[in-house]
Amino acid sequence: MSDRTPLMAGNWKMNLNHLEAIAHVQKLAFALADKDYETVEVAVLPPFTDLRSVQTLVDGDKLKIKYGAQDISVHSSGAYTGEISGPMLSKLKCSYVTVGHSERRQYHAETDETCNAKVKAAYQHGITPILCVGEGLKVRKAGNHVAHTLAQVDGGLQDLPAEQAASIVIAYEPVWAIGTGEVATPEDAQEVCGAIRKRLVALYSRELADAVRIQYGGSVKAANIAAIMAKPDVDGALIGGAALDADEFVKIVRFRD
Numbered sequence: 001m002s003d004r005t006p007l008m009a010g011n012w013k014m015n016l017n018h019l020e021a022i023a024h025v026q027k028l029a030f031a032l033a034d035k036d037y038e039t040v041e042v043a044v045l046p047p048f049t050d051l052r053s054v055q056t057l058v059d060g061d062k063l064k065i066k067y068g069a070q071d072i073s074v075h076s077s078g079a080y081t082g083e084i085s086g087p088m089l090s091k092l093k094c095s096y097v098t099v100g101h102s103e104r105r106q107y108h109a110e111t112d113e114t115c116n117a118k119v120k121a122a123y124q125h126g127i128t129p130i131l132c133v134g135e136g137l138k139v140r141k142a143g144n145h146v147a148h149t150l151a152q153v154d155g156g157l158q159d160l161p162a163e164q165a166a167s168i169v170i171a172y173e174p175v176w177a178i179g180t181g182e183v184a185t186p187e188d189a190q191e192v193c194g195a196i197r198k199r200l201v202a203l204y205s206r207e208l209a210d211a212v213r214i215q216y217g218g219s220v221k222a223a224n225i226a227a228i229m230a231k232p233d234v235d236g237a238l239i240g241g242a243a244l245d246a247d248e249f250v251k252i253v254r255f256r257d
């Protein structure tokens with residue numbers, strides 16, 4: 001068994017306003033308070049408009065729940081209407097930011113080059129990126145899922161120094177399994193997560209590869225998380241739909257119970 005601490009991160013996407021966010025995080029904190037869940041790291045990734053409220057709650061009540069954003073601008077400031085910068089996120093003490101989620105790649109034309117710039121922007125401002133990679137259905141059916149995903153890893157990590165890459169989180173999210181209820185088998189998850197770890201050995205070193213956390217994402221729920229987490233190269237999950245239900249998310253976090 002690895003000594004990597006699993007990271008269970010809830011990607012709320014464009015759901016929950018700031019009042020709902022407060023109620024939701026309070027519910028999580030209450031449900032997790034009676035349990036030493038330090039062996040699992042818990043994070044929520046709310047919309048930008050919720051971050052200040054979540055920060056106030058987490059800081060004020062000294063909650064162990066971490067939080068982060070769903071995107072980051074490649075620019076630090078300036079005339080980029082609608083964008084949110086790294087300095088703004090680090091001022092809010094965000095621990096994480098997702099980069100290259102498939103919905104951003106699909107609806108906002110984010111390329112591996114953009115993702116690489118966002119990964120670097122996150123590190124520049126002390127935020128840990130969760131780099132999302134994964135293939136669509138066509139690629140999976142053609143049997144090219146591993147090569148496709150590794151190319152996204154290569155692109156996202158291009159010229160990233162080892163000191164930074166050592167703390168990155170990579171989320172393997174087969175696009176065909178996101179929000180579809182179609183979950184990859186634990187073996188599917190292991191195949192690609194294992195290949196990503198091998199790629200990190202080739203790009204950096206065995207030591208670095210062994211330290212990096214690789215999550216699985218795609219229709220994770222309480223009923224399937226334990227089998228997925230039993231795989232040696234899966235170090236947590238990026239959870240979308242199921243993260244909006246506090247009880248379900250808590251059950252996922254407590255997958256060892």
Ligand code: PEP
Pocket residue numbers: 011013173177178179180181217218219220238239240241242
């Ligand atoms: C996601 O948004 O990253 C995700 C995995 O969504 P879902 O769990 O709903 O498939």
